[in-house]
Amino acid sequence: MSLEGKWRIVEMPGFPADYPDLVEAAYILFEKLGGGEFAFGACTGHIWEASTAEATSIDFSWDGSDEMDEVCGDxxxxxxxxxxxxxxxRYQHGDQLPFIARKWTSSTAC
Incomplete structure (x- = not known):
């Protein structure tokens, strides 16, 4: 199975169960050429540098916003x-947020 595609964030260990979907259905998306995006809580991010999504693991850098503040990390x-x-x-010089996700399907969207 490839990491490419959209994944529904179903859990963020250490955070309240309703935190990931605070603003919208939490997800992370890995595009074939190393880009992507994610959203959880009040944070949205653009993945701009990632190792290949065709492998079984991936490392990435990102930038975005959290409650309208500019943030970045990896x-x-x-x-x-x-x-x-x-x-x-991980936020640069800040929090580390673990997540568990499942491949996005119509049944995982809500």
């Missing part, structure tokens, strides 16, 4: 044997 994710994606989004 992150990583790794495909698990059960088909889930476990990763972490």
């Amino acid at each position: 992150g990583d994710a790794e495909l698990q044997p059960d088909g889930s994606l476990h990763g972490e989004i």
